[in-house]
Amino acid sequence: MHFISDQLEKYIENHSEDEPELLQQLSRETHQKILQPRMLSGHYQGRVLSMVSKLKNPKHILEIGTYTGYSALCLAEGLQKDGELHTIDINEELVDFQRRYFDASNFGNQIHQHLGNALDIVPKLKMNFDIVFIDADKENYSNYFHLIIDKLNPGGIILSDNVLWSGKVLEPLKKDDISTKAIMAYNNLLKDDDRIETVLLPIRDGLTISRKK
Numbered sequence: 001m002h003f004i005s006d007q008l009e010k011y012i013e014n015h016s017e018d019e020p021e022l023l024q025q026l027s028r029e030t031h032q033k034i035l036q037p038r039m040l041s042g043h044y045q046g047r048v049l050s051m052v053s054k055l056k057n058p059k060h061i062l063e064i065g066t067y068t069g070y071s072a073l074c075l076a077e078g079l080q081k082d083g084e085l086h087t088i089d090i091n092e093e094l095v096d097f098q099r100r101y102f103d104a105s106n107f108g109n110q111i112h113q114h115l116g117n118a119l120d121i122v123p124k125l126k127m128n129f130d131i132v133f134i135d136a137d138k139e140n141y142s143n144y145f146h147l148i149i150d151k152l153n154p155g156g157i158i159l160s161d162n163v164l165w166s167g168k169v170l171e172p173l174k175k176d177d178i179s180t181k182a183i184m185a186y187n188n189l190l191k192d193d194d195r196i197e198t199v200l201l202p203i204r205d206g207l208t209i210s211r212k213k
């Protein structure tokens, strides 16, 4: 769900950075060949991720939820020359697709793919991170937060996607709707945790920026 009109969204896109050609291609191919193309961050949110990353200029980025690699490529734009982006996805059918686009970019050898459940993989990563992007299964957002908070450098940033969950965070909670329940609990967790400061932005489906103190 988008919270602003299509017309306003177009205006915002037209007055933001253009979508790089490679990402346009990636988006087209995702829409043609891959299930659930709505999961891809897209032009405007992608430019926001790129801008945040360039402002932070991170050495290490962690992404939970690669999908077809769109947001990884946006975040990689801000990496230091010797920086690394580690991205995790549980779907092995996406690995070759991702790699093809990573290698076609300027960041191929800086992007490391991890295949498997992020709950198992994150504890095995030995480095600390400057940016973490959480964009996988909503039920585990709070678990991911607990796994990464001690691996986040002071001043480091957690970006969390889909935190408005198509506006369902405002509706009466249905008993079997575990995703909405998890997102609502996660938003409260971010707001209440004293180790971070948080702003929730109404970008696309909701994007929170949390900065570790």
Ligand SMILES: C[S@@+](CC[C@H](N)C(=O)[O-])C[C@H]1O[C@@H](n2cnc3c(N)ncnc32)[C@H](O)[C@@H]1O
Binding pocket: 039, 040, 041, 042, 064, 065, 066, 067, 068, 069, 070, 071, 072, 088, 089, 090, 091, 116, 117, 118, 119, 135, 136, 137, 140
């Ligand atoms: C919303 S998509 C990610 C979109 C991507 N970040 C982008 O903006 O283009 C979510 C991805 O999380 C992956 N995923 C779901 N549960 C996971 C888990 N437990 N561990 C790792 N990846 C998971 C899915 O396979 C899917 O590709």
